[in-house]
Every structure is written in structure tokens, then in C-alpha cells.
Amino acid sequence: MPIVTFHKKGEVYRDEVKENTNLVVRAGIKQFPFPHLAYKCGMGKCATCKSRILAGGEHLPPPNWKEKKMLGDQLDAGYRLACQLWISHDLELMQD
Template identity: 70%
Template sequence: MPRITFHKNGQVFEDEVKSGANLVVRAGIKQYPYPHLVYECGMGKCAKCACKVLSGGELLPPPNWKEKKQLGARLDEGFRLACQLWLEHDLELEQIPESI
């Protein structure tokens, strides 16, 4: 089971999720990382769930067209949309309030 480390506002939250989990779906049903993850549409249209990948990004699939459209140059800074990631490996993310 992937171990997810989530950083927000100087705090660190950690938990394990089932393989194939999506953090926005989990937050929507009030599981980890709820209530810490900011999100809105869950479909890659708003970019509210944008997070900077601190570690484990090399194991993620390449960004899809929704991430490319919403994040643009921020992809090069290591940002991804949490709603577009189905997790199979350990991952460390940071949601930066200014990036939302």
C-alpha cells in the first residue's frame, strides 16, 4: 500500500492508501487527506488540487492533457493535479496556498 506524505501550512500528515487510490476521491468521502487537501471539481478543470511533488514523482505516469492545460509551466516546477493521480507508489506532496 502506498504511503502518502502530505505537507500543508507547515504541518505534515502521513497515511497509507490502497493501491489505485485517488486523493481527491478519498477527501470527498472524508478519508485521508481530508480536510487538508483543497480541491473542487475533481475532474482536472479547476486546478484547485494542484500539489508540488516532493518525492516519488519519477514513478508517476506522465502528465495527461488536463494537467498540461491547467498547470502549463508549473509542471516544470514539479506540480501535478491530485485529482488526476491514481497512486501505486509512495508519494510526498505539498499543497502551497499560493499555488491554489
């Protein structure tokens, strides 16, 4: 199972998640081991879940049209929308 390492507010949370997990979906149904994940719509329309990928980004699919529209040039700096990511490999991410 993939291990997600999540950085927020100077703290680090690390835990396993089921394969093909979406962090925002899991948070919404209270099956998510990490507190403080910022999210709102879950549909790629608000960018509240914007996260910077620190490691494991090479295993993610290319940004979709929603991420391109919401993040623009921030994609080049390693930002992605957590609500659009289905995790199948270890991933390390941070929310500012």
C-alpha cells in the same frame, strides 16, 4: 500499500492509502486520512488541487492533457493535479 506524506500549512501528515487511490476521490467520500487537502471539481478543470510533488514523482504517469492545459510551465517545477493522480507507490506532496 503506498504511504502518502502530505505537507500543508506548515504541518506534515503521513499515512497509508490503498493502492490505486486517488486522493481527491477519497477525500470526497471521507475515506482520506489527511485534513486540509484543497480540491473542488475533481475533474482537472479548476486546478484547486494543484500540488507540488516532493518525492515519488518518478512513479507517476506523465501529465495528461488536462494537467498540461491547467498547469503549463508549472509542470516543470514539479506541480501536478492531485485529482488526476492514481497512487500506486509512496508519494510526498505539498499544497501551497
